[in-house]
Amino acid sequence: MPEQRTLIVGRHVVEDDWTLLLEDEAPHSVNGRAIVPLAQWQAAPGDDVAPLLASDTELTPELATQLLGAPLIAIDFPKFTDGRGYSLARLLRERYGYQGQIRAVGDVLIDQLYYMSRCGFDAFWLREDQIVEDALNALDTFSLSYQPGTDTPEPLFRRRMRESA
Template sequence: MQKIIKGREIVTDNWHLLPKETTFEEIPNTDNVIIPVALWLEHGHALTTRDGRLGVWLDSDEEPESIADSLEHFQVIAINFPAFTDGRGFSYARLLRERFGYKGEIRAIGDVLQDQLYFMQRCGFDAYVIRADRDPEAALAGLNDFTVTYQTGADQPQPLFRRRLA
């Protein structure tokens, strides 16, 4: 099983990320699976009766509004970064946390690099699947790039001046 960064430590991933080509019949009943959003939109009701835990993943062109009414069914929402230059996933994480109130795990998948982790954390991500050609141990240091934040974020709702007044 692969290693991921979750909760500021490296852990063994116990979820199976299913590819877009997966059909409903191929989804195992007892495994913890992260399915493409299209499968959820087509077979959502049937998927809630599975024995295993359920997650969903959004590609960069699939907006979180499509699953906003179903968030209670997902223990994990993964957001795919097809290229490190595609920043839509940052906005999706903030929307899930701040507008839709999602409290579960938000996982970054795809072209995820060390330089992005700190900013992903600020937007609401709490788990990261680092690109296969990179070292997760080295990437973990990216969460500590900065010690003080001035602006608000999903991880710090008050700006610095308000924290200093308190």
Template structure:
């Protein structure tokens, strides 16, 4: 069973990440039993079917997809995945901030795709609380990436007050 980092611990990932392959359409994708995380296109095309079979569905957004597409459906999701197709593509950080700050989403936000240890601290600051690292990376060693710095200066999702305000208090 694959593993992820969730809330600062390595845990088994029981959720299946589904993808559309090549010529596959949202309608032709087979939905397996168990907890799933479907691409946005599948959610938009088969929302009623997914809700009728799963009480904790997940959806994932690709880096070019807007969070506004699911803004009205957030209460249905146990997890929202944000895909990083390349580690240099930073659009997912903004997606997590929008989910936490603008839409007040309190469920799991999981980084998927080309996720590396060096990114984890910054992803956590933007609102990610789960991380599916690349398969070729050591997930146990990556845990240290969550605590690279002992103090932060700027405000973020994980610390809403900047350091100068915390020191003054």
């Protein structure tokens, strides 16, 4: 049976109505919505099925165009030290204009949430040993960011120059 974990969306803990399925599980084995590996989603996309991108997914323009129709996109972090998912989220938001939910799944730790949110993630499926209250606080770790992100596309020095003009 697929596991359920704590889900944070928009800085709130919410009930997750999506089930993450592995390679050997079929979407019809659950009641409701399922997140499935990319190849499985490509074979049968729909409103109740969403793709799971492995961290080594090559995000080509053709694939990005397909993903624009997905109800949500989950990106796997097989280890917390694997940062390729950050790049996938940022490309989906900035280069390809994906507007739906981008969810971090896998080895997701509270230390990463602030940086993930700056790269375009807006939903976080926490590793089960993480403390929810700490995770919510981690989203507000810093009040200002120097560099641009998907949440603030203008770097701090430009904001300050504009405000002082």
